[in-house]
Amino acid sequence: xxxxxxxxxxxxxxxxxxxxxxxxxxxxxxxxxxxxxxxxxxxxxxxxxxxxxxxxxxxxxxxxxxxxxxxxxxxxxxxxxxxxxxxxxxxxxxxxxxxxxxxxxxxxxxxxxxxxxxxxxxxxxxxxxxxxxxxxxxxxxxxxxxxxxxxxxxxxxxxxxxxxxxxxxxxxxxxxxxxxxxxxxxxxxxxxxxxxxxxxxxxxxxxxxxxxxxxxxxxxxxxxxxxxxxxxxxxxxxxxxxxxxxxxxxxxxxxxxxxxxxxxxxxxxxxxxxxxxxxxxxxxxxxxxxxxxxxxxxxxxxxxxxxxxxxxxxxxxxxxxxxxxxxxxxxxxxxxxxxxxxxxxxxxxxxxxxxxxxxxxxxxxxxxxxx
Amino acid sequence: xxxxxxxxxxxxxxxxxxxxxxxxxxxxxxxxxxxxxxxxxxxxxxxxxxxxxxxxxxxxxxxxxxxxxxxxxxxxxxxxxxxxxxxxxxxxxxxxxxxxxxxxxxxxxxxxxxxxxxxxxxxxxxxxxxxxxxxxxxxxxxxxxxxxxxxxxxxxxxxxxxxxxxxxxxxxxxxxxxxxxxxxxxxxxxxxxxxxxxxxxxxxxxxxxxxxxxxxxxxxxxxxxxxxxxxxxxxxxxxxxxxxxxxxxxxxxxxxxxxxxxxxxxxxxxxxxxxx
Numbered sequence: 001x002x003x004x005x006x007x008x009x010x011x012x013x014x015x016x017x018x019x020x021x022x023x024x025x026x027x028x029x030x031x032x033x034x035x036x037x038x039x040x041x042x043x044x045x046x047x048x049x050x051x052x053x054x055x056x057x058x059x060x061x062x063x064x065x066x067x068x069x070x071x072x073x074x075x076x077x078x079x080x081x082x083x084x085x086x087x088x089x090x091x092x093x094x095x096x097x098x099x100x101x102x103x104x105x106x107x108x109x110x111x112x113x114x115x116x117x118x119x120x121x122x123x124x125x126x127x128x129x130x131x132x133x134x135x136x137x138x139x140x141x142x143x144x145x146x147x148x149x150x151x152x153x154x155x156x157x158x159x160x161x162x163x164x165x166x167x168x169x170x171x172x173x174x175x176x177x178x179x180x181x182x183x184x185x186x187x188x189x190x191x192x193x194x195x196x197x198x199x200x201x202x203x204x205x206x207x208x209x210x211x212x213x214x215x216x217x218x219x220x221x222x223x224x225x226x227x228x229x230x231x232x233x234x235x236x237x238x239x240x241x242x243x244x245x246x247x248x249x250x251x252x253x254x255x256x257x258x259x260x261x262x263x264x265x266x267x268x269x270x271x272x273x274x275x276x277x278x279x280x281x282x283x284x285x286x287x288x289x290x291x292x293x294x295x296x297x298x299x300x301x302x303x304x305x306x307x308x309x310x311x312x313x314x315x316x317x318x319x320x321x322x323x324x325x326x327x328x329x330x331x332x333x334x335x336x337x338x339x340x341x342x343x344x345x346x347x348x349x350x351x352x353x354x355x356x357x358x359x360x361x362x363x364x365x366x367x368x369x370x371x
Numbered sequence: 372x373x374x375x376x377x378x379x380x381x382x383x384x385x386x387x388x389x390x391x392x393x394x395x396x397x398x399x400x401x402x403x404x405x406x407x408x409x410x411x412x413x414x415x416x417x418x419x420x421x422x423x424x425x426x427x428x429x430x431x432x433x434x435x436x437x438x439x440x441x442x443x444x445x446x447x448x449x450x451x452x453x454x455x456x457x458x459x460x461x462x463x464x465x466x467x468x469x470x471x472x473x474x475x476x477x478x479x480x481x482x483x484x485x486x487x488x489x490x491x492x493x494x495x496x497x498x499x500x501x502x503x504x505x506x507x508x509x510x511x512x513x514x515x516x517x518x519x520x521x522x523x524x525x526x527x528x529x530x531x532x533x534x535x536x537x538x539x540x541x542x543x544x545x546x547x548x549x550x551x552x553x554x555x556x557x558x559x560x561x562x563x564x565x566x567x568x569x570x571x572x573x574x575x576x577x578x579x580x581x582x583x584x585x586x587x588x589x590x591x592x593x594x595x596x597x598x599x600x601x602x603x604x605x606x607x608x609x610x611x612x613x614x615x616x617x618x619x620x621x622x623x624x625x626x627x628x629x630x631x632x633x634x635x636x637x638x639x640x641x642x643x644x645x646x647x
Contacts, residue, residue: 049549069552076553082546086568095564099555106555159554 001025001195002046002163007055009045016042016219019055023212028189028196030206033216034242039199040079042216043165046197047076059162070099070106072163075156075194079168081148083140089151090136093123096159110160126154129191130184146177153185157192164189166198170205182208203244207231215239237285237369246290246338253284259306259363262286267331270308272366285369290325290340292365296358297349306363312337314353319343328359413629416622428623433600434608438627441605444517445585448524452532452581455525457574460536461562465545481530489526490591493519515597520604523591528584532577539573540566575643579636586632 002023009016016038023029033039044050046057048069057065064072083092097119100106127133130150140148149169156164169185170178186209189196200206206213207227214224223235234240240248251264259271262284270286303309312330324346326339337359341349351357387395428434463475481489497503497514506513513519543566551561567574589606596602598611605628612621 044549047549047553049552068557069549070555070557072553074553076550078546078550080544080546082544082550084547084551084565084569086571095551096554099551099560099564102560103555155554 001027001060002197003056003058004042004046005056005058007042007045007052007057009041009050009052009055011041011050014038014041014219016045019216019219019221021214021221021224023195023197025060026193026195028186028198028209028211030210030213031197031199031216032201032203032206032210032213032242034201037201037216038219039201039216040167041219043076043167043197043199046163047074047165048072049076070103073159073161075159075161075164077149077152077156077164077166077169079171081140081152083143083148083151083155085140088137088139089132089143090123090127092140092151093126093154093158094119095155097122100159123158126158130154130157130188145173146181149173149181150184153188157188157194161194164194164196166196168199168201171200171202178205179208185209203242215242217242232289233367234287234369237287240285240287240367240369245287246340247286247288247293249286249335251284251286253282253368260368262366262368264335266333266335267310267312268335270361270366271306271363272368273306273363287367287369288337288361288365290338291323292361293337293339294360294362295326295328295339295341295346295349295351296360297351297355299358300360303360304362308359308361308363308366310337310359310361312357312359314351314355314357317346317353328357330359413626416625416629420619420623420626424619425623425626428620429627433603434605434624434627436600437603437605437608437624438631440517440520440603441586441628442631444520444524444604445582447521448528448585449532449578449582451521451525452529452585453536453574453578455529456532456536456577456581457567457570459533460538460570460577461540461566463533463537464540478530478533481527482534485590486523486527486588487590487594489523490594493523493526493591493595514595515599515602517596517602519596520592520602523595524585524588527588527591528581531580531584535577535580536570536573539570539577542573543569572643575639578643579639582639583632583636586628 002021004019004021007016007019014036019042031039031042041050045052048064048067052065055065056063059072059074069076084095087095097110100110124133127136130153132147132150132154135143135147135151140151143151153166153169166185170181173181182205185196185198189209198209210227212224212226213230215222215230217238223230223239225233230239231243234243234245237248249264249268251262251268251270253272254261254263255274258274260274262268262270262272264270264286268286270288272286299311300307300309310330312328314326315329315336316327318325322343324341324343326341326346328337328339329335330337339359349357459478463471463478468474494514495503497507511518513522547569548558548561548565551565552558556564587606589604589610592602592604592607593610598607603611605624609621609624609628612618612624
């Protein structure tokens with residue numbers, strides 16, 4: 001559906017370098033990266049708002065690299081929504097449909113299959129679908145952030161785009177509104193089936209909406225995969241840090257029968273399945289997600305084969321609402337592991353700060369990276 | 372789903388202590404000083420003339436002609452000035468090209484130059500250069516003609532409009548036009564349907580600046596269009612009356628000019644700059 005091949009573009013000292021990306025038809029794809037990583041620049045290139053230096057962009061198999069933005073069939077919702085301040089909400093939503101009257105090809109595309117339906121009826125339907133019917137006569141200056149976002153979404157959807165690009169659509173909103181709007185975006189995506197690219201820097205936001213995700217950093221795509229793949233199997237420490245891997249530490253890998261033994265500093269000794277480490281030997285980075293560590297108040301009697309058992313004491317406990325994040329000191333060299341427990345489970349364990357505990361890490365929950 | 376936050380609920384001014392009020396008062400003191408000072412000067416003009424001589428002056432055919440000539444030429448200059456100022460302001464704001472800074476500075480030159488120089492330069496151009504002579508003989512005669520008044524006013528005043536409109540376009544985020552382009556507009560369509568309506572207030576301000584400047588000049592006109600009765604705009608008339616000692620007539624014309632200018636500016640501000 002969307003094929004970006006070896007795209008290069010630079011502005012000032014920043015450059016998008018050899019960016020390649022493939023987005024499937026009807027997919028909800030998230031481009032996730034920290035501020036200044038080039039997400040917006042990449043989307044502007046996709047929309048035709050930046051003339052790229054080299055590379056190709058194809059949509060539905062058609063090369064659009066040199067097409068004007070209006071001919072790409074992309075609905076764009078920029079970060080600050082960029083509503084037209086001199087037009088009311090209804091007039092904003094109408095904008096693309098009015099423009100279609102000036103260009104026969106656009107008119108045929110938008111009105112050819114539903115000629116009987118007026119602009120007004122179509123706009124009313126869209127406005128109702130995103131829940132802004134009470135705002136139609138207002139100017140954008142009188143709207144809240146969430147309302148603006150929905151107007152911008154309706155405006156972009158009005159032209160029935162092949163691709164919808166959402167640039168940090170909810171980043172300026174409070175958490176409650178953000179969650180509600182993310183769910184709405186997902187509903188709109190399901191009902192329209194429009195291929196959607198959503199840019200964000202928020203991990204939780206990505207998890208709410210993404211079918212697949214691409215991690216971008218310093219103008220390069222580092223990894224593409226499902227949220228679970230990215231979460232559990234990041235391909236580099238940079239990605240791991242960005243997806244809040246929690247426990248990352250260097251170790252030396254050594255094969256030993258069915259296991260690869262990982263010797264970190266002090267007490268940090270783990271076992272991973274040999275297959276996990278088949279292509280990696282020598283110095284590696286070990287990742288253990290905090291939610292994959294089991295905590296016991298007493299020594300486990302028969303841990304499953306290969307399970308790493310570490311003894312430590314709880315140094316710190318942070319209440320994050322539904323979960324508790326513990327820092328557990330293991331060994332004498334000050335190594336710490338982060339453990340995430342459901343609140344109920346934590347209370348069941350009856351473990352508090354300063355208590356001795358035992359941490360169990362299953363071999364399949366250990367992920368190794370070359371760096 | 373209703374969002375609780377709306378700009379309608381936003382407070383119009385923050386809470387301030389005594390130092391905030393002192394600060395505001397000191398700022399306002401300058402406003403009062405300037406306005407009162409200016410009004411005092413004009414009041415002196417008004418006090419110098421009596422109603423009878425004022426009525427006599429405004430009934431005079433010469434003054435009526437000068438008023439009419441000043442009004443229509445200044446208004447025509449606004450039309451021509453905006454015709455240039457809008458595309459120029461947009462181009463200088465949106466496009467970067469070699470020599471941008473030089474061009475930007477050249478646009479401001481008429482603001483710095485003494486207006487008289489414009490009149491002299493125009494005379495030299497139309498009588499001493501081949502291009503000027505060709506225009507003068509084959510296209511349109513400007514020197515000592517009413518259209519020459521518009522040309523002088525345009526050259527002296529349009530820079531103010533260009534500068535105001537460029538600053539307005541600078542303040543409009545180009546991404547708003549970019550969004551219009553993704554919604555089916557061409558670059559020109561985005562300009563006419565988005566940037567231009569958004570720049571409405573700046574364009575009106577630019578027009579006001581051009582009009583006020585054009586309405587008040589006389590130096591280049593005395594050189595380029597002369598002082599014949601038919602070519603006298605109101606400022607020229609005031610200058611000539613003053614120079615021959617007809618102070619009362621000059622001041623009556625000045626008061627008339629002030630009334631006309633203030634009325635025009637207030638109407639444009641109220642109608643044109645009204646919030647939607």
